[in-house]
Amino acid sequence: MQTGENEQALRKIIDFTRFLSIAVLIIHFYLCCYQAFQVWGLTHPVLNRILWPVAQFKIFDSLLYAKGSAIALLLVSLLGSKGRKDEKITMSEMINFGLTGLFLYAGSNLLLTSLQRSVGTYALYMALTAIGYMMIIRCGSLLFRMLKLNMTGDVFNKYNESFPQEERLLENEYSINLPAAYNFKGKTRKSWINIINPFRGTLVLGTPGAGKSYFVIRHLITQHIKKGFTMLVYDFKYDDLSRIVYNALRRYKHLYPVEPRQYIINLEKVMHRNNPLEPETMTDITDAMDSARTIMLGLNREWIKKTGDFFVESPINFVTALIWFLKKYEGGRYCTLPHTIELAQVDYKFLFALLKKEPEIEVLINPFISAWENEATDQLEGQIASAKISMARLVSPTLYYVLSGSDFSLDINNPQSPKIVCLANNPQKSQIFGAVLSLYVNRINKLVNRKNQQKCSLIFDEFPTIYFNGIDSLIATARSNKVATTLAVQDYSQLKKDYGREQAEVIMNIVGNIISGQVTGDTAKQLSERIGKIVQERQSITINSQDTSVNKSTQLDFAVPASKIAGLSSGEFVGTVADDPDNKIDLKVFHNAIINDHQAIRSEEEKYEAIPSVRQVTEDTLMANYLRIKKEISQIIVTELETNP
Template sequence: MQTGENEQALRKIIDFTRLLSVAILIIHYYLCFYPAFREMNLTHKVVDHMVLPLAKMAIFKTVLVAKLSVLLLLVVSLIGSKGKRDEKIRPKTIITYCFTGLLLYFISSLFLALPLTVKMVAALYIVITAFGYLLFMTGGSLLFRMLKLKLGSDIFNKENETFPQEERLLENEYSINLPAKYQLKGKERNSWINIINPFRGMLVGGSPGAGKSYFVIRHIITQHIAKGFSMLIYDFKYYDLSRIAYNTLQKHGGRSFYVINFENIMHRSNPLEPETMLDITDAMESARTIMLGLNREWIKKQGDFFVESPINFVTALIWFLKKYKGGKYCTLPHVIELSLVDYKDWFAVLTTEPEIEVLINPFISAWKNEAYEQLEGQIASAKISLARLSSPQLYYVLSGNDFSLDINNPNEPKVVCLANNPQKSQVYGAVLSLYVNRVNKLVNRKQQHKCSLIFDEFPTIYFNGIDNLIATARSNKVAVTLAVQDYSQLKKDYGREQAEVIMNIVGNIIFGQVTGDTAKQLSERFGKINQQKESVSINSSDTSVSRSTQLDYAVPASKIAGLSSGEFVGMVADDPTNKIDLKTFHCQIQNDHEAIREEELAYQDIPSARVINLNQVMMNYQRIKEDIRMIKEAF
């Protein structure tokens, strides 16, 4: 215990040790220069009787041993000494004092060989040795009073916020493995981001330029194609991802490659294939997807009368065409053209199908009661929205049937790319949402091929039931990857509730630089770690330093907001057969930039699937209009 008595006793021991050091130095002077002292009448019989016998002791045999003994006792006394610690003391000052002192202390021995009188040699030796002794003692006392703090060396607390990460490469037939580097206590170490269970959902986020596509999405595409996955890619900025997929598929093969592109027409596919719509609920899902995709503000108003009415209207059109002549005319272009028919003729046509009577009953009731304004409002919402899709090129792509949308059919696995254009994303996004909705219905089944669904800039399409797909498709070997820029983007386009479900249901999260609520949510999700804290208290008589540990965020929101391009934070999910203890990561993903550049230079362009001209497109456009005219005349 540090009582007053103990401190006083320690101080006495220190003082005695230093006194002993000085005493040995004085005795060394007396013995070494006894003739000089005698010549100056500075000797005494009593002193001689006490001191001269000490010359036989080992420490006084040579000058060097005597000096080393004095120095050793001085060092011991300095180690045990206490004094007010001072943060202003610099190592340079200490080194200067100690080095100069030692130099003078030991170099003084050279004066013993000088051809001078005994008195002069004694004077020079004693003065220089004593001066060196005092300098070294001053430097030593400064050394043990120096206050070494780390308070200013790590102003951003980087070292404290580092933590161990997974350094093993864990692979299986489904995994995605990204090499990375991370910092741990000031040292750079190699690590791996091991997404060993992609079927639990993947959310990739980051502001523009954070490196989502270059550092993450491209590797998901290449590794999953290499492992034999069938794939659906929503390529918002065609053909950034499609080109990667096509050229990777050329190396590995085994699957057909298709592109849905409304500007540079490649393949044709009918998202309303009558064979895939088993009951009217499928038609209702398709109608909801296309209408909410065209009117994104309706997503937050689902259930309102003037939102549900147009959806029911389009559902009735789809199901009628599905039932009419075995679904011969069941395509989205036919639905659009049928919606433009005068509602009086429309009633005559639709009342022939009993399954949709409940859907059109409110419209007929409004017509019979002469509520024409209400009826026009109900129908016009659908007409105006669908009219935006009235394009010869869209009609051409949507009315063909080059391939089916069951992309994970074991007999014919496919890689399908849905091409969008940022300048026309609102219109194209609605149609592509319909493709996604139909693919969702077909892939989430038992005994199918392993499948990967990748959505770049996910909020630009409307995917009704994405949470259900992530929650249930794991057992059916369907991996879903969603790329977003920010949580607020999801909230804007999907509503707060749906955005929260998407954010919380995915098992694997990889995020680059984001700010605001997104950064706070991620920081809380990653949890806290033990961090060392240091504080100093300085007063007039003493300086005290206290160190403690406390739990604090492993990756604070401010750090997430300042991530560099290619630097990601996140958390991975494991499975029962392959446990991962270190799930959280904060690292720099390592891309071989030169190898990727050379690979891209060798890429082939995606070949055109067909040669078409404007006449073909226009003839198809007119044929669809003629089909609807014939249906109307038949009733």
């Protein structure tokens, strides 16, 4: 035999052992119930002579020895028994046969305790004992035929797809630490999501309701404020995050070396004012070009996929020329976005005559002037009209008021004057407001990514609703300048729609920390591949009429399949974290549920104070500012063209 065992000889030994068990029981019946056998005429002198020496054996001295020996031999024979495995055999069925058989087998002894024994008593004793014996045989048969593998016990493969996760709390002066719980081999264990290096970029993914803000963003805000970070928070649904920022700052502001102030840019309800085109922050024309590109692509998101096209670059160059002219004119006194919008509406004849006076923008405006002088009106309109029409959507007294004044500078991580800035948006007006807020983000990005500044955290809720030109270079280069970037995105497809495939892929692949709630499609597949594979057990079973074959094997398979990521509950997250040379993390990937103390958070929110109003602005004030800006542009045209025709 291939197994090295003589199966036929083994079977004969098993059969012989069972035969001995039955023989012992029958001899016990003959010796114990001899009177009944006499009445039935089943005795014989020859049989008596044969059994007389056997009766002298110790095992036949008492009922206990005889029946115990018979059952012991039976159990030995059952140990080597074989049979076709049956998955329908249940433990309860086996136990019922076993207990009933033992009860009858042992309980029948009570019939022989009476001093007056009749033939009927002997007959009943043998019958009950035999029935009990057969039921014990049935129990043993079921026991060794019962299918021990529970093939349907782990329907969703949770047991196999569990893996060890980081259970240590790893803290430093920059870290974000989220308590969590995970399942490993059927047991719930405590763990931590330790983002010890947030400067490598953090991407928070999840469909609406997955818990991005409640389980991740709120803790990121409070922990970074507690650790003395300056901060830029893009609050898509004002004032969800701004209120957390305001109350966290009230609680922890004493921990800062220099107490920071909170500023809120709200384009709907005036809070603070700031000019993102502050001339002092623009050192050369490339800064003006970045600002122009941000505002135009923010207003026309479909242009992002057409970058480089003539009718995309022309409006950007036109707006760049306007911004740089205002920056150079009278020391940048009129260098604001509202002035830029109004200047774009000036008649071409006067506008080009004015712009020609600035030699630094000659290269930018030459194509427009050439088209104007050659009367190529259609081409000129195609180049400029898209810019004028796009910027016309920003014409609003409130928006003009916010953008034309400066309550603070945008160098938010200046150690001498730290700031926490919240950019408020409204989902119903996100397309217009998002373009302006993108300009603030662009200008702040230029100013924070410098050496020897205070540590800074940039948090963007619903990131695709703004256009951040250069987000990839910020994540790639700002690590050494202690700038942590956190992007909250619903799905990879949303990122592709608003930023284009190439930029979306760069954003997805460049971040070091990923925390994802429920996502589907390509996003789930990418995450599953990024988390990687683990060794998992596999079992297969083949049942035929004679035998059962069970195969076990191990193979590498996804630790968290895409289908499982698509079915995560609110508060459940998967992902991976990055480490640094001074603090290595071996268990970087995780699949757990973040633990929030809901009662404590609810109690804390009940104590939150509302964000106080900064200023009371009347409609008259807004309109007066609006008319002043229009008048100032008119005066520039009149003054320059009259004095220097």
